[in-house]
Amino acid sequence: MLEIEDLHVEVGGRRILKGVSLSVLAGYTNVLFGPNGSGKSTLLMTIMGFSGYKVTHGRILFNGEDITQMPVTERAKRGIGIMMQRPPNLVGVSLENLVKVTSKDKALASGAAQGLDMARFLERDVNVGFSGGEIKRSELLQLEAQNPCLYLLDEPESGVDLVSIERVGSKVRELLHGTSCAGRRGRAGKAALVITHTGQILDYIEADRGYVMCNGTVMCSGNPRELLQEISKMGYEECIKCKLKLTTVN
Numbered sequence: 309m310l311e312i313e314d315l316h317v318e319v320g321g322r323r324i325l326k327g328v329s330l331s332v333l334a335g336y337t338n339v340l341f342g343p344n345g346s347g348k349s350t351l352l353m354t355i356m357g358f359s360g361y362k363v364t365h366g367r368i369l370f371n372g373e374d375i376t377q378m379p380v381t382e383r384a385k386r387g388i389g390i391m392m393q394r395p396p397n398l399v400g401v402s403l404e405n406l407v408k409v410t411s412k413d414k415a416l417a418s419g420a421a422q423g424l425d426m427a428r429f430l431e432r433d434v435n436v437g438f439s440g441g442e443i444k445r446s447e448l449l450q451l452e453a454q455n456p457c458l459y460l461l462d463e464p465e466s467g468v469d470l471v472s473i474e475r476v477g478s479k480v481r482e483l484l485h486g487t488s489c490a491g492r493r494g495r496a497g498k499a500a501l502v503i504t505h506t507g508q509i510l511d512y513i514e515a516d517r518g519y520v521m522c523n524g525t526v527m528c529s530g531n532p533r534e535l536l537q538e539i540s541k542m543g544y545e546e547c548i549k550c551k552l553k554l555t556t557v558n
């Protein structure tokens with residue numbers, strides 16, 4: 309579904325991604341690990357197509373189509389959705405209006421909001437004054453409304469308390485298990501690329517493949533649970549040298 313080929317990206321005049329290659333097949337959930345500042349969020353924001361992320365080399369293919377220069381709206385229409393690590397406050401835009409605009413199912417807003425315990429937030433401006441957990445649930449509500457085929461989830465569990473993690477994790481699992489999605493004709497199946505530091509989300513989703521990113525490139529890949537164990541034990545230093553029993557990329 310998603311293929312990233314030797315992607316180089318500049319942000320604010322700085323080279324951040326220096327040749328990232330990875331792929332996510334339909335029906336698969338892949339996980340991205342890596343120390344702070346390694347470029348994980350930059351990769352997800354670039355795949356979604358936000359301005360300010362300048363691709364200087366390489367390609368992004370979605371269902372075989374080159375979307376590297378495509379506007380964010382077109383990518384969303386084709387079925388790519390993102391849960392940002394730090395989404396902006398949308399002053400003057402209520403959560404209800406955003407969800408209704410995004411969803412083809414106009415009745416979805418109230419039902420989905422109730423499922424995420426977000427009903428009382430619908431009339432509030434998006435993210436304005438929301439707590440960490442409320443922001444994540446608001447992001448999930450928007451994703452549920454959009455029903456994308458490819459989910460880009462940037463640290464879905466960060467800043468979320470233990471009770472909310474259960475709610476966030478269960479909702480992510482539910483969304484990924486759905487078979488039909490917007491923007492996709494023919495073969496069903498969703499896919500996800502998930503960034504996690506703590507690995508807590510791995511208790512809720514079936515992750516197929518893990519990648520370790522460091523200094524703007526993907527250093528290793530392997531079984532996500534094994535990778536997480538090795539990182540917890542050895543830290544990223546050893547991991548990025550690929551000294552561990554991991555598969556070296558390329």
Ligand SMILES: Nc1ncnc2c1ncn2[C@@H]1O[C@H](COP(=O)(O)OP(=O)(O)O)[C@@H](O)[C@H]1O
Nearest residue numbers: 319320322324343344345346347348349350351
């Ligand atoms: N707008 C920007 N201008 C300059 N540098 C940026 C900008 N956004 C991100 N960066 C830098 O890019 C690097 C990678 O950031 P990020 O992708 O957020 O890393 P991660 O998600 O792995 O922690 C960091 O050094 C960060 O400071």
Ligand SMILES: [Mg+2]
Nearest residue numbers: 348349350393
């Ligand atoms: Mg990040």
